[in-house]
Amino acid sequence: MTRKQRRASLIGAGLVILAAAVGLVLTALQDNIVFFYSPSDIAERGTEPGERLRLGGLVAEESVVRGEGTDVRFDVTDFAATVTVTYSGTLPDLFREGQGVVTEGVLGADGVFVADTVLAKHDENYMPPEVADALKRTGNWQGEGAEKSHSETYGEGTYP
Amino acid sequence: MIAETGHFALVLAFAVALLQTVLPQIGAYRQDARLMAVGVPAAQAQFLLVLLSFAALTAAFVTSDFSVYAVAQHSHSAKPLIYKITGVWGNHEGSMLLWILILSVFGAAVATFGRDLPDSLRARVLSVQALIGVAFLAFLLFTSNPFTRLDPAPIDGGGLNPLLQDPALAFHPPFLYMGYVGFSMAFSFAVAALLEGKVDPGWARWVRPWTLAAWMALTLGIAMGSWWAYYELGWGGWWFWDPVENASLMPWLVGTALLHSAIVVEKRDALKSWTILLAIFAFSLSLIGTFLVRSGVLTSVHAFATDPERGLVILGILAFFIGGALTLYAWRAPQLKGGGLFAPVSREGALVLNNLFLAAATVAVFVGTLYPLALDSLTGEKISVGPPFFNMTFVPIVLPLLLLVPLGPLLSWKRSDIYPVLQRLFAAAGLAILTVIAVAAVRGEGPWLAPIGLGLAAWLVFGAFSDIAYRVKAFKVPARESLRRLRHLPRAVWGSTLAHAGVGIMVAGIVGISAWRVESVAAMATGDVLEVGGYELMLANVGAYEGPNFRAEKAEFIAVKNGREIGRLRPEKRVYPVQNMPTTEAAIYTAWVSDLYVVLGDRRGENEWTVRAYVNPLVPWVWIGSVIMVLGGAVSLSDRRYRLGIPFARRKARVAAEGAAS
Structure with a gap:
């Protein structure tokens, strides 16, 4: 892999985790606030x-x-x-x-x-x-x- | 006189801190060795002055000098001596003074042990550290002076909140503060590095031990707080996702991430800019924690002062340091040169993943903690975000992280292959699966996730030791050779193994209490028996007695298991007349693999009380695991490669040798 691809894969992994976290937070906020x-x-x-x-x-x-x-x-x-x-x-x-x-x-x-x-x-x-x-x-x-x-x-x- | 001495010392410390902020910084810009050198004696003097001031306040508390406002408000002559001393930080003013004391200890430590740091870096670190000191000393002197006098002095004091009169809690704030304030070291180093425009492995070798020490103290502080909440509040739980708890968890999560990313900077000269950002965030979250807890935004046992002015000042300090550091970061970070390349599957890659998960978990906790506050101040709508929110967000984020933990230490730097690593973890995976099956067979009841949770715990523990097994080539070479290798393993390896195994043990504790806790509530008269989780509790008698500064009702329960008496539990209900405040003293019988927990509730009639009892399986492991994590940190810290100051001494020697050779 080139330097660019490596960086892209890292950023990609970061974005996926972040998106998952945001998704979780939003659904949880919808259902779990009192x-x-x-x-x-x-x-x-x-x-x-x-x-x-x-x-x-x-x-x-x-x-x-x-x-x-x-x-x-x-x-x-x-x-x-x-x-x-x-x-x-x-x-x-x-x-x-x-x-x-x-x-x-x-x-x-x-x-x-x-x-x-x-x-x-x-x-x-x-x-x-x-x-x-x-x-x-x-x-x-x-x-x-x-x-x-x-x-x-x-x-x-x-x-x- | 003592109080005035303390006040005067504080004012002097403020002046010294101002000098220490300005002169070394100018010196570093002009490369003026004499100006830079001012930082060292200034930091030491600042520490001695703050110590003197703290000693003066302690003396006022011990001698019950009620002409001092803080003492009159928060102490009482009938209080046992130990709580007079711990009362020093059991109030807003004193706790801020303790905060500053610890800050100055760290500053003085860099000044004293940092002789081998490059002069300009040390000067800048001390200057930034002093700037934090200036802000908080000003806050203390101008909004919450601990030495304010009262005239006329009251005859007796208001007393310390009885919930705080407890041995574990006495030492919870100092440890927590050592953690919070310890991250100021990483922050000062980060800001100094940005000013210098240079981050190198030597920088990381300096930051790591300080961060590790702060992290250990914070881990211990949080564990103590949670233990206290468990036995003192009488709710039988160990973690409530209370905003105050979250305030300490957030810096812990980021600090843990920082600890791991600093390894990459040190070993591979990569991830510099990210590590700097984490260092800034770790301390920023510590400041936010201080703000949340001290401003009275949250009403809790920690909110000593609900004075909006103080809250605003802390908010100002917060905005200045976080905003300033991030602006500096945006401006200077692009100039930091990236270092070693690495493939996604590599030790570096695993550490990045660790950081991403920890950061995401921090975001979840941050939103859950601050969203209700933001909504309230923006729309006036009152909501509460409780444990279900955190169970739905924090837990799914942390689970994959925990699954991946055993892989990290086995991956090699730069570029690695996943299959050999999985092979090395074969035994650990097998043991984990066996654990799942065994647990499901023995304790089928409860949620289906529980056996899997314990399997995860086993995976973490055995996975951690797989690293050591691989390194000593266990069963591959003769046992004697393995033992020889075992003795020569670097301490850092033992440290990370212990810390990761500690996480596993803690996970087991969390799973145990979450899945299998049994609760039983009943109205009982003497002679009645309450059954809870295989135990029988007989209420033998209830009597009254007088403590040094409280009155109490004390019950005696005989705990029986399988027809045999295993012990007597004596829960109490106390009333502290000074504050007219009742407290509950739970009685706990611990069998190490589970706790029997009894609370004496309110009196319901002539001879009848509400009684609540829990069986909390595995809960002691939560704290045992935390202590093992801290031990792991200590073992790591004792590795001679990280001993404070040594890396620089060695590097200098090497540079000198190379210079001589060429």
Whole structure:
């Protein structure tokens, strides 16, 4: 092979691998991204049946009901709308009424969200950014930038 | 006083770094030996000053000096001493100071051990290294001064995030940073080479050991982080494709590619321009990782500070270094002369293929990590890209790479033939197929891909040793002759064999936990038994106790297998009152070929708890494999041919001898 052909074969191999990678990334992006919804989004826009999605908001006060075994049922609210969630398994350490939470799963035909993942992590003051944004949109945000000071809202301590 | 000393030392270090950036660079242009020589003492002084500053901050943490803001925010007098020390880098300011400390260590190392480097190359390397230092010292001094005082000082501090109060995590950041910042060395050498307009095998011989050292530290850092996530977060997984994890994986992938392409530059004087580009990208991705983790763009346990101003400054630093280096590359790289030719089927060809696959894998991880951020900032739409995305992209890209790994070391340079190589791998292929059959027979359940995955792991391990078997002519010459050859094998061969075998062992671990993990969740009262994957777990009792800075509920489980007690597991649920934060301490019983993993969940009633248990087959191998990879790197590094500084000394001696002869 001449120098030119060799270079061409190398570049060719590179392009093939790159094209395959791009193709994989694009198909995977089409099928495997999960959109975030707040309870109001679900009320306004609805969802595709069977679509996997993330639902986030605050765990409504006095809504957590423990059922058989490890089943648990609670409401996720952004104060404008509320969605009931069912979940089976251990809840994260920081799951608490009145705290921010993100759940992932499928919305059933009966309007109950069946979650297989519940995230509430890292810090008592932690607010998932999506939840914070959703609350800001509905005017119920009480964190940074709101009128109340941190210590009033969260008690003394560090704010991340 | 101590804090002010530290602050002052930092300001002095900044000034020294400025000098070190400017003077040697001018010297290199004017070929002024005196100006170039400034770089060496400057780099050493910069290191000593940053070290002094770091020591001052450590002292403030150890003595719980709450008049220092960083200490008041992140430490607490009731914290055990070890976590007071590790708390130094458990916050934004301190961790950036650690970053700079490691940067200056590398700079001082080049200054001290690089006496045999050509003067102008060394001057330029030190200058570029100092420029990075200037940027980050300015960032630290002007936006996140670790020595800011508080008046009045609080009585006690805010405490360290309890999740970070852990021995493995204590040393995860230093190793990770050694890896990240270690690539700054390759970056500085690349930029210096572009400025010099010259890349030769001697350059690669210098870059390789530094890159290898950085790569080892990064491998260890990532492995520690993943181990921590496994036992501390209580989710039973070892890798979550979390953006923060991806941020460390991307420089690792490119660094691995760089490690391999630098071999081609050294041995064959080819692929120069590509190697320079990889060196730039490896450090750029380290910077992007630092940005992602430190800017608060991602909310995670790593995001100490969500201060948009800091994020913007890091973004500026990022744009400057990546943009600057790439512009310089576009301008100067065409002048680098290409070297040795090679056929597609050759060692060089295999290393190119390795680089292509690793680069493609990096692209997949990059898109998956940054696409949600880009979409959010452009359209405000919130999405999350989870493990399914990476399983569909990263895995198919990496699989062919892994299949090809055993072939590479057996191919000869320049031009090779594929059939003799396949013949040498005949035994390894046979053993791999046997593994597939044996695994399918013993563990038929689970996905059909699992036995093939373990076959791939066996292929990697046996394939790696085929290289050694071929080199010592095992079974072809008398055993004594083989042993003699074995003793004389270069360490670099052992190094690559070990590293590739380590990859195989890690693959086995990944396949094991992905395919055969068993999970079981139940509400349990004392005396109840939970069955999980052939084990029986009896909840014996749950008690409470007080730790140094936490309260805990501790359960005791009796683990029984085949009617015999194999051990007791004691998972805990802790509450750290300072932060009012609960954490989960999983209990793990490891049998080396599988882990029994128990988490105590929330209390459900007077005498009932949610309990989650997993059996995670082969998972310890993930970390054992990583450690073997690092060992391989260490063995390679100890090869005398790569010992820092030696290649140049030898070359100079040879040049001198040739000069004398002619």
